[in-house]
Amino acid sequence: MIRVGLVDDQPYDLEKLTAIVGQLDEAEIVFATQDPEEAYREVKKDKIDLLIADIEMPGLSGYELAHFVHSYALKTTVIFVTGHSGYAVHAFEIQVHDYIMKPYTRERLLQSVQRFAEKRRKQDSAHGNLIIKQKAEIHVIRKPDIIFIERTGRTTTIVTTGDTYETYQPLAELEEKLVERDFFRSHRSFIINIHHVKNFSLYSKHSYSIAFYPTKQTAMMTKDKMEEFQSKYF
The missing domain is CATH 3.40.50.2300 (Response regulator)
Structure with a gap:
């Protein structure tokens, strides 16, 4: 308003x-x-x-x-x-x-x-907020609170430090709004906030599992994306 x-x-x-x-x-x-x-x-x-x-x-x-x-x-x-x-x-x-x-x-x-x-x-x-349309509601989510975002089928799930939100907005559309260096497209189905990453674990020959603070939920990163991640942040 x-x-x-x-x-x-x-x-x-x-x-x-x-x-x-x-x-x-x-x-x-x-x-x-x-x-x-x-x-x-x-x-x-x-x-x-x-x-x-x-x-x-x-x-x-x-x-x-x-x-x-x-x-x-x-x-x-x-x-x-x-x-x-x-x-x-x-x-x-x-x-x-x-x-x-x-x-x-x-x-x-x-x-x-x-x-x-x-x-x-x-x-x-x-600068700080992500606007999410969720059925009949509109949510304003602080970007630093976002841990990771996952796309499953037609639904996108946003996991934050305080709550979980679901939206039909495509991952590519949300990625355009997350222009800060904090966010990284780790997989075709995931966007992660690097500041919440706890560790990476080898999951398969071509991918890694990502653990976060403060949730027990995990995300994925491909081997190619890991190389891009290391060159960008390290």
């Missing part, structure tokens, strides 16, 4: 923002205000993911709000929705996500918010 704050001193423009963003199932409007000072107090709490702001407002400008976010490295991303083009260069300098000129279409704003949502999903995938 994306937590959104909206600020525009013009009532009609604020209503338009609220109506468009409110249509998104993945967005929750935390505040919508005409008062930039109120927006500033909310932004300071560092509780929103996205701030959509007009720029020229009485008392405190949207640019000043964005500069505060940038200066204090808050988790908030900013989109400017404005009738003034003169701040575009400055917006780039403070890493604003988008600069939308009024009047704008519904599609233009939705496209910008959805681009932000996709960017955040990719960041989550690459």
